[in-house]
Amino acid sequence: MKNLSLNLSLNLSLGRQLLLALGLLILLPGNVDPDNGFTLLNSASAAEADSVIGVASMAEAELVPAPKPGRGDYPSVGVSSRSVVWVVAQMHMFFAAFVLAVPLFVLVIEWIGVKTGDDRYDDMAHEFMKISMTAYSITALFGGALAFALFLLYPQFMEYMMRVFGSQTLVYAGLFFAESVCLYVYYYSWGALRYGNRKWLHLTIGLMLNAVGLTLLVIANAWSTFMMAPSGVNEAGAVTGSIWEIMKGPLWNPINLHRFLANIAFGGAIVGAYAAYKFLSARTQEMRAHYDWMGYTANFIAILAFLPLPFAGYWLMAEIYAYSQQMGITAMGGILAWLFIVQAVLIGTILLAGNYYLWSGMSRTEGSIRYTWMVKYIAIVLVAGFLVWVTPHTLILSASEMAELGGSHHHLLGPLGIMPAKNIAVNLMLIFTFMSFQIYRRADKVATVSWEKAGNALMVSIYLVAIANVIFAGVYYGYFTNTVYKVGSSVMQVVSTLMVIVSGIVIDGFMYKGAKILPSVWGRVSNRAQYALFALPVAFTWLMALMGYVRSSVRTHWHVYTVMKDNSPDNYIPTIGHAGNMMTIVTVLFLLCVLFIFWIASLANTKQPPPAPVTSKPS
């Protein structure tokens, strides 16, 4: 009986811990600190805390190290086990990202609908949810397939992970029941809970859906980050800490933030593709206008969530370096460094597509002619920035090539290959993308506040000084001081960019209160611009696959870094071409699945007309 109560309280406080984890997600520092872990435990009741520690120490009495499988111990099904898990895992993560993201911005759009009283927002939110319903079951299908693949092909690794994470895996499974309930109730009660207090109930259900979804995200994130930077275990892999210490490794919060933002951007991009497709196949002007507006909203969400992503990624990389300089350098200065050049190509695509869509969209309103002269210069900066970003530093050259070049780096282009130049390029690209955003938002408005001139003077000053600061920090600290100051100056650049974004939003928010709205026509946008909305999710998907590969391969020949070695036949790092081919496979598969989902969504609306009644011909 005593054991039963111990187990119950373990699960209860675990669940409570998880919800607290959700709430304190961003606030807690990312460093592992056993003392902090117990601080959280103490916030629960003392009895529960004691019982948790009691259960933990019962298990710890016997320190069982991580298993050491030999090459022959890995099961084989005739094809590369890594490839199987790669495809299934990546498909699961694509869909999981999508179904987590959609409820996030659907809730916001629904709330905007309540605030403005505009039915269009509510209808759009409902339509977005419809798309994600089919995706939800596909997520679960791939999740189940992934579990099977992992247990079949990597049994020793899974035995270890189950031992480390213990009953938390059951909590994870249980949360899916909560997720399903929230999801189905949220979607199917849309009409029934439409107005007044019922609407607030509906919004609450949506909030619960998101809370459960986020909890699922952070739990799964803990498995990935544990594999990269294990915490709560000793050098041999035996569990020595509580589940909280195991979860809260140094990389957990950076991944939480990065995936949270990236999911939103990804979800927005996919929904944008849906809107673009419906726009192109629209048969009436009303439909064109409706889907044009939807596409714009989706692009807005995607780019808005995308802008802070590089900063979250930077934080993640900084924590990786702090945890293990070796892992950090393997990623960005060693064998995996070329992947970041490929990343530059993808992000360049995303930024160019997003910007192009905004510029094309300016044709919706006459007021845009005040700003269209800027587009040329923004385009120049974006292209130049992209070229700098894509320039590699170390070239793998043959002896004769090296002799011709006069060294292993080009004397002019070499300096463009290192981080200071790239940081300048990225930050400028983000600043100028925000500029596209800002002039688009301003295009259909005329400010009526008295301090318009001063406000614009301030805005322009902020742009000028921020750009100058980014360039100064990059050039001076990047090339003329030591490594430590060079790395530190990138924070200066990042904050400058953030300053532009934040001040732009704030200043425009106040300056355009009560502004005169110029007429704009939804639907008056070129068909060509819709292709930007296809480029966005395609690039996002491939980029997600690329970054997932980086996260996975940075562990090199370890299942769990420093704790459980990978002795499988696939334990080497594949060539970048092979990795790229795998990414293409999963992207194409995902594309086909998404088309299937869109088709299902429209199929649900299709009704076959009943056959015409048979009239008997008089003979």
Add this chain to the structure above:
Amino acid sequence: MSKQIKVSSNIILLKVLGFSLALILVFTLVANMLPQVEGEAPVEKEVDLGALTMDSFVALGESTFSGKGTCTLCHNNMGRAPDILALKMVEVSESRLQDESYQGKSTDAESYLRESMIDPGIYVVRGFGKKGSNDTISPMPAVNKAPIQLTDVEIDAVIAYMQAKDGNEVTVPLPTEAPVMEVALAGSLPAPAATAEEALGRYACAACHTILGTESPVGPSLTDVGKRLDINEIRQSIIDPNAVAAEGFAIGIMPADFADRMMVRELEMMVQFLANQKG
């Protein structure tokens, strides 16, 4: 008034698919056009200690330095860690020992180098500490622990390499003992060799004796030792090799400490095996 727009869904679907696939193709091509490098996982290699010479030991150190040790990730000319390949490491080590902030326990270059590898945090060279730690915390991992996990032999080889590459005298002795077996958490002793052949390999007999397909002129051939010596004489040759010299060979060359190192089971297996070697 809602105007009807002529549109064909199938054409649109094809256009969208075509565009998406073309874009994906561009990304695929980029990945395939870049330099293709595969990253080999380190493979556990048996170091043939018997056949080790100082040159091959230094070469082992060099290959470990850029291979399993992953030293070149940070120890290069990019400024993240001292550029070992460019520095004269013996002189540099000796000057570090003179630094007033040095708090380690080493007394010479060899011990300083070993200490830097096993306990890098004990002394951080100025300017190379973790950012913001004011050179008190080292970003270098301990090389004898995971994920690098160099063995003692490999660490010694790397030290030998660092000494030899600038023309300095190598003070690290060649390893002659079998490498210490990986000790299990329970602290159990290494298992005895399972067969006579394994024991012969463990104690590097083939380094000096012709046996098991390898040839060596240093000591007498063992392929017919069963004809020349009886079983007790074979046993004595192993336990106390200096008691009786073989004809044409001097005493004092064969290691005299096998009795301390071998397990009884291993000795007996080898003796039985050699007694059956009748040419």
Add this chain to the structure above:
Amino acid sequence: MNLSNPVVVWVGALLLTLLFFYGMDHFIMLIQGLPLNFDLTPAQ
């Protein structure tokens, strides 16, 4: 200060922004343990 004079407004805005970013630069480097001199050169 004649706020209707555009030159005053623009110069004022520029100076204010420069001052803000200057202080921000110092602050950001300081909290990372990398103090700067008044001319923004490294102090270590």
